[in-house]
Amino acid sequence: METWQEVLRTNSIRSLDLLAEKFGPENFPDLDRLRLAAENFEFRISPAMVELIRSPDDPIWRQYVPTADELDIVDGIVDSLNEDADSPVPNITHRYPDRALFLVSPVCASYCRFCTRRRKVGDPEKIPMSQFESAFLYLEEHTEIRDVIMSGGDPLLLNDRRLDAILTRLRSIPHIQIIRIGSRVPCHLPERITPELCDMLRKHHPLWINTHFNHPDELTPAAVKGLGMLADAGIPLGCQTVLLKGVNDDAEIMKQLMHRLMLARVRPYYIYMCDQVAGAEHFRTSVQTGLNIMKALRGWTSGLANPYFVIDAPGGGGKIPLLPEYVESSNEDEVVLRNFRGDRYVYRQPREEARVSHDPEYFLQPTFELKKGRKRTAKPRRKSA
Numbered sequence: 001m002e003t004w005q006e007v008l009r010t011n012s013i014r015s016l017d018l019l020a021e022k023f024g025p026e027n028f029p030d031l032d033r034l035r036l037a038a039e040n041f042e043f044r045i046s047p048a049m050v051e052l053i054r055s056p057d058d059p060i061w062r063q064y065v066p067t068a069d070e071l072d073i074v075d076g077i078v079d080s081l082n083e084d085a086d087s088p089v090p091n092i093t094h095r096y097p098d099r100a101l102f103l104v105s106p107v108c109a110s111y112c113r114f115c116t117r118r119r120k121v122g123d124p125e126k127i128p129m130s131q132f133e134s135a136f137l138y139l140e141e142h143t144e145i146r147d148v149i150m151s152g153g154d155p156l157l158l159n160d161r162r163l164d165a166i167l168t169r170l171r172s173i174p175h176i177q178i179i180r181i182g183s184r185v186p187c188h189l190p191e192r193i194t195p196e197l198c199d200m201l202r203k204h205h206p207l208w209i210n211t212h213f214n215h216p217d218e219l220t221p222a223a224v225k226g227l228g229m230l231a232d233a234g235i236p237l238g239c240q241t242v243l244l245k246g247v248n249d250d251a252e253i254m255k256q257l258m259h260r261l262m263l264a265r266v267r268p269y270y271i272y273m274c275d276q277v278a279g280a281e282h283f284r285t286s287v288q289t290g291l292n293i294m295k296a297l298r299g300w301t302s303g304l305a306n307p308y309f310v311i312d313a314p315g316g317g318g319k320i321p322l323l324p325e326y327v328e329s330s331n332e333d334e335v336v337l338r339n340f341r342g343d344r345y346v347y348r349q350p351r352e353e354a355r356v357s358h359d360p361e362y363f364l365q366p367t368f369e370l371k372k373g374r375k376r377t378a379k380p381r382r383k384s385a
């Protein structure tokens, strides 16, 4: 049987000529301009994704086949999330109080044309373990970091031995409680999910994996099998989806995707607005499109199929959640709400005496006057002047 490395090496599409040969040269009228796009950013489509492409410009094609649109750089930013500014040492981005991002691999099985980290991926393939030493030292010194997110590139493209070495080193750091891996391998290269990988990963619990699926068709039987193996290894699975024009900017498609993820034992975690990254303008939708999709999920299907919808703020602000408006008005007495069907409901706020309990001074009162015969009134004695 072929190893996953062989599958990737021999059956991927890495050249535009091969692509044109496979899908018909008539679909690539301007091959020269396309070559510029492919040179601008790493190009590879893994076998599982090649198999999923049905026709030009379908949701799978759009994610992986270079287009001349990538050359129309409007207002995109090379490092749109300002990750490099928040990077104290190579391969670490430390933006939040208690967790840090650790880039452990520059390579992916397939390269998404909307990649946020396109400036980083595709670097030389063999990184010596010693290159991570400053990152490990940083994580060791910063005892406030309790959650490390391994990302890349795709961490699961490292071989088992290298992954095991990184995980073992991280596990030797007492204050690191949680390790997460962000990987699109369950979608791109399900062959990579082997029993050996699962046996190695389960030694490093608590370990979480956030995967990345964007379209219901991507949940192939092979992908579902791989996800099941990871789940059986005790790894909680989440999914980070990117809202993409012509791929999943449709409520029905998105709902199907969420349902298929749940069937594959994956809890949808985030839906991201597409980042303002240079060369990915043609993938972006309006924020309202995303809000409408969220509105079509909440209430209409399982709460578990409702991820957070976020914008990873340009300039390094981090993830900011967005919610359709369900509050029509609110004051001290009542909150007027609309439910998922648009019907109006009123929630009465607690009376003032109950509200007062939020006042820290309430708890500093020396005595409560408990009136005889009246069970529920425990009125705080206000400080007399």
Ligand SMILES: *Cc1c(COP(=O)(O)O)cnc(C)c1O
Pocket: 093, 094, 095, 096, 099, 100, 101, 149, 319
């Ligand atoms: C997304 C991200 C995290 C993790 O954020 P969560 O909301 O905890 O999933 C951590 N660091 C950086 C830099 C990130 O972009």
